[in-house]
Amino acid sequence: MPPVSSDDLMRYLDGEMAPEERAKVDAELAASTELRRELAIFRALKSDFQQLSFHPAQYRESVWDRVNQRVTRPIGWILLAMGATAWTSYGAYVLATAPTNPWEKLATGAIAIGILTLLASVIWERYREWQNDPYRDVHR
Amino acid sequence: MQPDLERQLIRKCKAGDARFYEPLVRAYEPAGLRLAVAMMGNNEDAEDALQEAFIKTFDTLHRFDLQKPFGPWFFQILRNQCRDLLRSRKAKFKVEALDEKLDHRPADRERGPERSHERSAAREMLWQGLERIGTEHREILVLKELEGFRYTEIAQILEIPEGTVASRLYHARHALRDALVEMNPEFPQ
Numbered sequence: 001m002p003p004v005s006s007d008d009l010m011r012y013l014d015g016e017m018a019p020e021e022r023a024k025v026d027a028e029l030a031a032s033t034e035l036r037r038e039l040a041i042f043r044a045l046k047s048d049f050q051q052l053s054f055h056p057a058q059y060r061e062s063v064w065d066r067v068n069q070r071v072t073r074p075i076g077w078i079l080l081a082m083g084a085t086a087w088t089s090y091g092a093y094v095l096a097t098a099p100t101n102p103w104e105k106l107a108t109g110a111i112a113i114g115i116l117t118l119l120a121s122v123i124w125e126r127y128r129e130w131q132n133d134p135y136r137d138v139h140r
Numbered sequence: 141m142q143p144d145l146e147r148q149l150i151r152k153c154k155a156g157d158a159r160f161y162e163p164l165v166r167a168y169e170p171a172g173l174r175l176a177v178a179m180m181g182n183n184e185d186a187e188d189a190l191q192e193a194f195i196k197t198f199d200t201l202h203r204f205d206l207q208k209p210f211g212p213w214f215f216q217i218l219r220n221q222c223r224d225l226l227r228s229r230k231a232k233f234k235v236e237a238l239d240e241k242l243d244h245r246p247a248d249r250e251r252g253p254e255r256s257h258e259r260s261a262a263r264e265m266l267w268q269g270l271e272r273i274g275t276e277h278r279e280i281l282v283l284k285e286l287e288g289f290r291y292t293e294i295a296q297i298l299e300i301p302e303g304t305v306a307s308r309l310y311h312a313r314h315a316l317r318d319a320l321v322e323m324n325p326e327f328p329q
Binding site: 006007008009010011014016041042045046048049050051062063064066067068070071072075 | 156158161162165166169187190191194195198199259262263266281284285286290291306307309310313316317320
């Protein structure tokens with residue numbers, strides 16, 4: 001029978017072996033002090049790990065609120081953008097087809113375009129600032 | 141969580157309903173945090189990694205195969221998130237606030253302060269041993285010893301062939317033993 005390899009020893013230790021394979025390793029263990037010693041060291045390490053178990057949920061808040069905010073926010077933005085686009089398009093159509101003085105149309109259109117341009121520039125500026133913010137990953 | 145219930149929740153989430161994600165987050169949070177703390181070494185970085193992992197998992201749910209278990213898939217994302225975070229912040233695994241992090245077992249208290257102190261010292265030494273070994277060794281030990289995953293699951297999480305799990309574990313355990321011997325020459329060699 002070939003000697004027990006290090007991989008076999010790990011599979012034996014972790015209960016990942018079929019019963020017939022285990023029986024072969026048991027036989028080798030009975031015959032080899034060195035193998036028993038090595039297994040005992042790994043078993044001791046495994047046992048030490050059992051003492052490391054801890055329950056972090058007992059003294060901290062769930063991350064769900066933060067996760068929820070992040071996963072639902074894009075849906076809000078998409079709905080807002082869709083609504084804004086629909087209303088802007090409808091407003092532009094109503095303005096263009098309304099039987100009013102062309103100067104009134106031009107003035108109203110200029111105000112609307114001005115507001116949209118300012119809004120876009122503010123959003124762009126904030127985005128650039130956010131990209132260069134060294135603290136953007138800091139949540140607390 | 142029951143696999144059928146888990147599948148139903150994931151199906152709802154895939155349809156875009158984030159409300160059904162909450163039970164999944166709450167079910168996987170404790171184990172996820174244990175893995176993240178063990179990989180990052182402190183609660184704050186671990187929570188950041190966990191939060192990002194849950195968000196990435198939700199964003200990629202459309203790619204998830206409902207025939208497969210959710211756990212290993214989530215832990216694979218979490219493990220990659222921890223590694224990315226360690227790389228991007230040039231952070232180092234650092235054990236902090238050991239006393240807070242460790243669960244003081246009732247059995248230790250019953251056996252008196254001396255026994256409790258001994259146990260605490262042993263746990264602290266083990267954490268420091270984990271700090272000394274590389275990320276690759278640490279992550280496989282945590283998956284096996286703290287989370288109790290089977291070899292097939294570890295292979296899936298670490299994206300390695302199943303046949304190499306035993307060998308990786310052997311080297312990791314050896315590295316940890318060497319680190320412990322270095323810190324305490326009385327540790328069995």
